[in-house]
Structures are given as structure tokens and as C-alpha cells.
Amino acid sequence: MTQLVGSLPPRWILRDPYAHQKGIPRFPRVVATVLAARGITTRPQAEAFYRPHLLPEYDPLLLPGMPEALRRVERAIEQRETIALFGDFDVDGVTSIAILHEGLAPLGAATIPYIPDRFSEGYGLNLGAIRTLADAGATLLITADCGISSVTEVAYANELGLDVIILDHHTVPEVLPPALAAINPKRIDSPYPFDELAACGVAYRFLQVLYEHLGRAFDDTAFIDLAALGTVVDVAPLIDENRRIVTRGLEAMRAGLRPGLQALARVSGVAPERFTAETLGFALGPRMNAAGRLAHANLALQLLLAPTAAAAATLAEQLNALNRERQRQTEEATALAEELLGPEDAPLLFVASEHISPGIVGLVASRLAERRNRPAVVLSRGPEESRASARSVPGFDIVVAIRKEKALLVRHGGHRSAAGFTVRNENLELLRDRLIATAAEQLGCQPAARVIEVDAQASLADLDGLEIKGLMAFEPTGHGNRKPVLLSRGVELREARPVGADRSHLRLTLRDGRVTWRGIAFRQAEADLDARVDIVYSLQRDLRGDGVELEVLDIAPAAAARPLEIRTG
The missing domain is CATH 3.10.310.30 (Diaminopimelate Epimerase; Chain A, domain 1)
Structure with missing residues (x-):
């Protein structure tokens, strides 16, 4: 019988073995090492990382197709044309449509938001939807989070008299659709400096430059929350411009939530002042995505556009119930898939x-x-x-x-x-x-062990207030900017007790020197333990939100001396 990958212990690989030599002078030692392991070795680079909102913004007009799109939308507004907004049914698509719908309305645009039904229409532009929108009087079609591969569908829209503007971020095919403008930072002919925007980021920058083009003041706070939400939930890398968008979006959310997000935060059990990127990705995002997965994504769009707390509360409860059902179905389907494999x-x-x-x-x-x-x-x-x-x-x-x-x-x-x-x-x-x-x-054909990249090896006892503050300031963290990962050896294991509904997690108490830490190790209840252990971990806020604990990613007996490998190649 072939051994499953899940039964192989993870490999610990040091991200950069020379990071400790390249750290910024007079920075906290562990923080400097972690920054250097991420390629940040100067004070200006660190300043840009920790304070991304201070960096100059890129010019959206560098995106191919942007000038043509601006002129066409301006004409549609002037001539009172109906603009169809077609988005994907995930959170990136829904937030993109919400941004465009809310942002175009004050400019005098008449819009028809349209999100396809996952079950009857499937992903992306489809001929039936295009015919429906044309019959409704639309003469301009803007796609968001889809369209870059829709050659046949865009040609059909043109036949029906619709001009098409594509706002997308998916991989660009060899042949572009015959759209009036195909705005996608991944186009090989794009001089835009950053190619990892989510679709909601593309929609946000489009709206921003449209307001400028029309000589109108742009209220950034009205849309940055949606751009941040879609960016995180779509797992776009939280670097460069995305880091700026999410940082500013979280700041706006902590200052005050739109009714829909306020209601969703309430059913999720998360206080707005404690919002992080993780909150968006694991609390709000799954509930919004549950609409498109089990019912219709229009529920999520209606929530974001809800004008009152009362209207939002009902929608949030529906999404919460759908999410519980989504969880149940996912567990059953995963078990079936494992059985079939x-x-x-x-x-x-x-x-x-x-x-x-x-x-x-x-x-x-x-x-x-x-x-x-x-x-x-x-x-x-x-x-x-x-x-x-x-x-x-x-x-x-x-x-x-x-x-x-x-x-x-x-x-x-x-x-x-x-x-x-x-x-x-x-x-x-x-x-x-x-x-x-x-x-x-x-x-290759042989099973590969999971790899955990370690930023630095450090003594748990040496993590003082400055080190902790510097490591926690890596937020917003997620894909492309993971939480700092440390390795500490020979830590005393004071307690390890199974927790969770299925008792598959470990609640840990760990001690090193005079310092005692609480920790949680998810899905590691069967881990091999000893009185002294080596742990690979990140720092996270505890459940109360006023303290810091360890998120233990892997744990092994210290006596086993699990190697910290050096990356080669």
C-alpha cells in the first residue's frame, strides 16, 4: 500500500540561511532576521512594508485598455445608456460588482448588476445572459472577475450591439476576446508595475481613475472596504499594492462598517475593532461565498448593498445558515472523495x-x-x-x-x-x-512531504515586547505574506489536551525559561509528544483579542532532532 502524504512528517526548511547576517542594524534581532528572509534588508524597504499607505500609487492609465474604457463609460453616462455589470459568483466578483454599481451611480450611470447562477449557467460569460441583458436595453457590458477567456461570448455580445469592457485578473489566453477594452494587469503588454491585483482591485482602480477623468472627487473610504474584502478572500498575494489596499480597507472597517458587513460580523461573532485579514478570509468570506455555492450569489450582493441594518440582518442570517449547510456538505463530500481515492x-x-x-x-x-x-x-x-x-x-x-x-x-x-x-x-x-x-x-511520482518554510530559529524565551510588536506588525498577512514562522527547540511542554468538537486539536501550555505561553496546534491531536519539544509556530491574537499566543504549525520531540534543512536550488 502506498503511504499517503498526510502521514509523512513535514519538512522544516530555512527560507534564507544567511538572513541573520543581512538584517537591518539596530532592529530587534528576530524581526530583522525575518524581514531579511523576506528580502527586506534596508530601512526604506522596512518603512514601505510597515507603512504601505505612504507609498506613491501606480498610474492606472498604464493598464492597457484603460483610456478606451474611460472614454466609453463617459459616453454611456452622457447619453444615458444602460450599462450591464456582469460578475463572477465568488466574493471577488461580488465585491467588484458592488464597487462598480455603487461607484457609477453618483456619476449618473444606469446599471444592471448581473451575477450568473452557478448551477444553471456555470462560470463566466454565457450567451443566454448576454441576450437577456441586451433585451433589457444594455448597450455596454462591463465584466468583472471574468471575461478574459470569453472569445465566443464577447463576439456574440458585439453582434447584439453591445460594446464590452473586461475587468479581469485571470491568466490571459493567447487570443484576447474582441472587446473594446480588456483591462487585466497580467497582460504581457501591460507596463503596469504590479500584476497581482484581484478583480475587485482592478474595479477599484478603474473607478478611481474614472472619477478623476470626469473631474469628480473620489471618496476612497466608500469602496476600499470592498476592495480589501475581495482581495483577501480571493487569496491574492498580500504584497505591494494589495498590501496597501488591504491595510487601508481594514482601517476603514475598524472605523465603521457598512450595514451588510456589520450584520455579517455580528453573526460571525467578530467585533469590528478586531478585524484582521484572517477575519475577512475565514469569517466573512466563507459566509458570503456560501450564497453562490448553495443558492445564488445575489444574496451576498444584496447584503453588501443593503441600505439599512434591518435589511442586512435578515440577509446575514440567511448566509450564516447557508454556511453551516456548506460546512456539512463539504465534510461529507471530502469523505466521499477520500474514499474514492x-x-x-x-x-x-x-x-x-x-x-x-x-x-x-x-x-x-x-x-x-x-x-x-x-x-x-x-x-x-x-x-x-x-x-x-x-x-x-x-x-x-x-x-x-x-x-x-x-x-x-x-x-x-x-x-x-x-x-x-x-x-x-x-x-x-x-x-x-x-x-x-x-x-x-x-x-514526479513519489509522494512529497509537506514543506514548512521557517523564517528564523529563535529562543522562545528571547521574544520580548519589541520582537513581538515587530512580528505582529507583519499584518495584514495571508497568501504571499505569511505570518512570520519561527523554530524554537527544547521547549518544555507543560500541558497538551485535545480540544474541538472532534478533539482533533491540541491546546498547549509551553514554557521556556521564565516565560509561559499558551498555544494551539490545529489537527495535531495525534502528534508525537515528549516533555521537551521542538515547535514551529507563528504568533497570533488570542481568542479575547487582547493577548498573543502561539499557533503551532508542527511539533516534534526534541530528542528526535528534526533537521532544519537548507533550501537548495
């Missing part, structure tokens, strides 16, 4: 079942990829076609692998780490074999 650990995991809803295939794929450290493709099998979502691992561009097989697909799109497609069932077996072959070529 069995002990197999192919270079790429491929599961198709009529018993997995298309609304949760992405969540199941994400669980499988995390547990087995392999790219995972999960399909909801229909009578004639199957809808799939794919999640990848470092070193494997899943959207490139899928695009290689475009001749077998009905539609496709996505990012390096997450993608989706629709395929006719007669092509399933061939598609599976080809994707596995591509993964085998790039990743």
Missing part, C-alpha cells in the same frame, strides 16, 4: 462523482491538495458534462496544465493555483490521464 497517491488527484455538488468542488479540491500535497481536481458529474474545480501546490501551474488540454474542454479559466473547467463526460478518462502525466513530468 483510497490509498492512491498519484501525481495529481482526480475525483469525479455525481454526489458532489458543483458548489463545493473547489472546497473539496482544496482539502485534498492540502492533505496530500498534490494538485487536486474534483468534478461534479452531470448527465452529459462535468464541472470541475482544481487546486494546486507550489511548483505546479494548474491553469497551464488545464489549458494544454483545451481541445477536450467546453470552457476553462483560472490562476496558477486555482482553476475551473467544464468537460464532456466522454472526455473525462483521457483528460484525467493527460493531467496526471503532466503532473508526473513536473512533480
